[in-house]
Amino acid sequence: MTRISSVSLRRVLDSRGNATVEADVLTDSGGFGRAAAPSGASTGEYEAIELPAQEAIANAREHAVPRLVDTVYAGDQRAVDNALRAADGTDNFSEIGANSAVAISMAAAKAGADTLGAPLYQHLGGAFRGDNFPIPLGNVVGGGEHAKDATDIQEFLSAPVGAPSVEEAVFANAAVHAAIGDIFDEREIGAGKGDEGAWAPPIDDEEAFEIVDEAVSQVADEVGFEIKFGLDMAAAEMYEDGAYQYSDGEKSTDEQIEYVADLVEEYDLAYVEDPLDENDYEAFAELTEQVGDQTLICGDDLFVTNVSRLQDGIDAGAANSILIKPNQIGSLSDTFDAIELAVKHGYKTIISHRSGETEDTTIAHLAVATDADYIKTGTVAGERTAKLNELIRIADDAV
Numbered sequence: 001m002t003r004i005s006s007v008s009l010r011r012v013l014d015s016r017g018n019a020t021v022e023a024d025v026l027t028d029s030g031g032f033g034r035a036a037a038p039s040g041a042s043t044g045e046y047e048a049i050e051l052p053a054q055e056a057i058a059n060a061r062e063h064a065v066p067r068l069v070d071t072v073y074a075g076d077q078r079a080v081d082n083a084l085r086a087a088d089g090t091d092n093f094s095e096i097g098a099n100s101a102v103a104i105s106m107a108a109a110k111a112g113a114d115t116l117g118a119p120l121y122q123h124l125g126g127a128f129r130g131d132n133f134p135i136p137l138g139n140v141v142g143g144g145e146h147a148k149d150a151t152d153i154q155e156f157l158s159a160p161v162g163a164p165s166v167e168e169a170v171f172a173n174a175a176v177h178a179a180i181g182d183i184f185d186e187r188e189i190g191a192g193k194g195d196e197g198a199w200a201p202p203i204d205d206e207e208a209f210e211i212v213d214e215a216v217s218q219v220a221d222e223v224g225f226e227i228k229f230g231l232d233m234a235a236a237e238m239y240e241d242g243a244y245q246y247s248d249g250e251k252s253t254d255e256q257i258e259y260v261a262d263l264v265e266e267y268d269l270a271y272v273e274d275p276l277d278e279n280d281y282e283a284f285a286e287l288t289e290q291v292g293d294q295t296l297i298c299g300d301d302l303f304v305t306n307v308s309r310l311q312d313g314i315d316a317g318a319a320n321s322i323l324i325k326p327n328q329i330g331s332l333s334d335t336f337d338a339i340e341l342a343v344k345h346g347y348k349t350i351i352s353h354r355s356g357e358t359e360d361t362t363i364a365h366l367a368v369a370t371d372a373d374y375i376k377t378g379t380v381a382g383e384r385t386a387k388l389n390e391l392i393r394i395a396d397d398a399v
């Protein structure tokens with residue numbers, strides 16, 4: 001029986017050394033689930049609210065835990081998430097914190113799966129899931145809010161679109177990361193690493209494009225399948241005083257659209273996330289009109305995994321893909337609703353980590369459960385490889 005018998009919450013470390021919320025859920029028949037909330041740095045304006053960990057824990061203990069224990073079944077994810085919504089009473093989880101909400105929501109899903117004896121991806125996705133794997137987008141060079149004194153563009157993402165298996169794709173991204181390190185050595189560029197383990201070099205975007213392009217071609221030749229690359233421009237973070245602020249000057253909205261369209265052409269980019277400000281559906285639509293048949297134009301801060309913002313985007317023709325981050329909206333049910341709406345309208349889905357992460361692997365299962373097209377979860381750091389290695393295990397029927 002999946003009835004919840006206890007929910008415990010604690011403060012644990014995330015990959016930036018900040019406090020985050022971990023939840024344990026137990027069921028009557030001994031099922032167990034544990035999950036931890038990630039945390040963003042370049043957060044969207046319309047995300048659900050993350051509270052300081054201790055406050056989120058105290059509020060969830062007071063309001064949410066009593067509604068769940070001895071009452072709600074962990075196998076009934078909607079009932080779990082409805083109880084969290086009712087306990088919170090706001091539309092953005094500002095009372096119990098989206099960090100407590102998402103940790104409990106994911107831990108309950110794991111406890112439900114454990115009780116039923118199914119892997120999490122199968123509990124979430126059903127018996128017919130488990131054969132399709134997402135293409136991993138691997139952050140290999142970055143700056144923006146994730147690293148000081150590095151590129152303006154937040155993420156350059158290796159995209160092994162021709163990989164014959166998820167395992168080969170994961171290793172190709174690691175090889176691109178290593179090849180870029182070698183090019184930096186040759187050019188005597190001293191690069192540290194950003195929050196997600198990507199190289200954070202003190203170079204301009206132009207040189208980063210050249211180096212990533214070279215590394216991707218080199219590794220593609222070695223492995224014998226196609227590797228492209230893409231970007232997360234996180235443009236809302238650059239948008240100030242009505243223009244996009246770059247180290248070498250500013251661009252108007254029209255100039256930004258032209259710049260991105262030219263980059264798509266020049267580098268045959270597979271993917272461009274948040275190329276424009278999070279409030280500018282119109283500019284997103286203009287860019288999608290221009291290059292949406294050649295690349296993925298993806299909304300992260302634009303949509304924040306929120307069905308109502310996604311519906312506005314669909315109506316406006318603002319993109320052709322959506323980044324999915326469960327903690328942006330606070331529950332797995334809301335996350336599934338966003339994915340379902342996106343798929344219904346032909347949008348590609350990209351399940352994503354946050355820049356602040358833990359060893360939690362829920363998003364690997366979520367990607368397989370929902371037949372996601374891509375997963376964005378880093379390349380080499382331990383909290384990133386936790387998800388990548390879990391994908392390899394799922395493919396190997398070893399979970």
Ligand SMILES: C=C(OP(=O)(O)O)C(=O)O
Binds near residue numbers: 039355
């Ligand atoms: C992963 C990202 O960064 P953060 O978690 O800081 O929002 C992103 O912007 O896509």
Ligand SMILES: [Mg+2]
Binds near residue numbers: 234
């Ligand atoms: Mg983003």
